[in-house]
Amino acid sequence: MYKILANTLFLGKEVIYLPVCHSTNDLAMDMLKSGKVTEGSIVIAGEQTHGKGQRGNVWKSEPNENLTFSLVLRPTFLNAMDQFYLNIMISVAIVEALASLNLELLVKWPNDIYTTNGHKVGGILFENVISKGKVSSAVVGIGLNVNQKFFDLDQATSLVWLSKQELNLKEIFSLIIHKIEKNYVLLKGGKLSELKDRYLKSMYLLNSWAKYSDGEDFIGQIIGITEEGKLIMEKESGVQNFYAFKEVKFIK
Template structure:
């Protein structure tokens, strides 16, 4: 079903398809740690029995209706302090690829894929290996609700529900991988600022007053992303706060 990609330079030149897999990220990480995997290798599953989300959350997906895959990168050119740039370039690539289908989606910090009205359609999990101050390896897991009509989670949806059309999973997969490679090449060539600017333009609730909660509920406006990936929010009082992942949450009204 999923073959070697012809329109890429190195991503997807080895594609391992498994009808059922406990976690593509776990398998890809084992391959990375073995030292026997080439950069750009991809593990994709028709069904994940223990799909992983951020910070131990579980990613649930119906068999053969969605995309659940992990790719291996070796961005040793990237300093450990700049590892959030991987989040930026991959999240942006997914949104850019889906724009091919006239889908206007956004990135919800740090790396979820959202509709403009606040429904999640996908998520991305990064597991990085740091060595001597560099990102020696990274496993990027992508889960995208594509043809699954009933999600069973609040504030979640799928591409088929948004567009009222069926998608060819292989086509969506190819477009996403191709776009990730293009953005990765940009990152490798030092175009960090350009990627970050594009990410902010595609960012959910950027420069919009919304309701949040840290230790208390408050109204705030996202002003940007710090170099270390922290979310910058301006409160109504004018105070500027920097938040790491799970230190603040958006309250959907």
């Protein structure tokens, strides 16, 4: 059972734990729409039967081995054009929280958590509601492979393989939520440049030449992101391109 967090101001003051849930994001969004949860509420499941990834992908996770949860935010201070900063502050929080356990991880644009050698350990799903040019609410789903040892996909791994020991799910959950809250306060205070700089420092393959495809294979390097979150890529030919999500993919 996950308890109310004592080391935060508002995140995790309501923690709704379910042994089994179809999707924490769907449940959190339904509860948000019906007024049953407030900002900072968290829905966490021991097992998701229909976990959601980005753009309709499925997030598969073994029961009680990993972290699968969704948190509710009401960032009404944030302009719609700046909503990618939610992505930035959450991604950075996860990477930096796990760094305190000597686990070296990076953010693969836009919101996957990767090892330095290119294996995926987690992902984030954002479902934002825009009203009058502002982000009126957001449900943020986080899936993190912690103690699971075997996967269907070769590119997937977990923290247990990195740390060489089983980890305490509740401890990691608390570390991440505490760091998210700190970053959220910075976001609310307008510290966009600081958060963006930290995101870039944590970015997988930044300023490294690698093989990509945007319909045609090419050699390129990531050189930054725009304020809207588009990827800035320099091709070997010297041409710069801007890519939205799913418009370019890394070829390992």
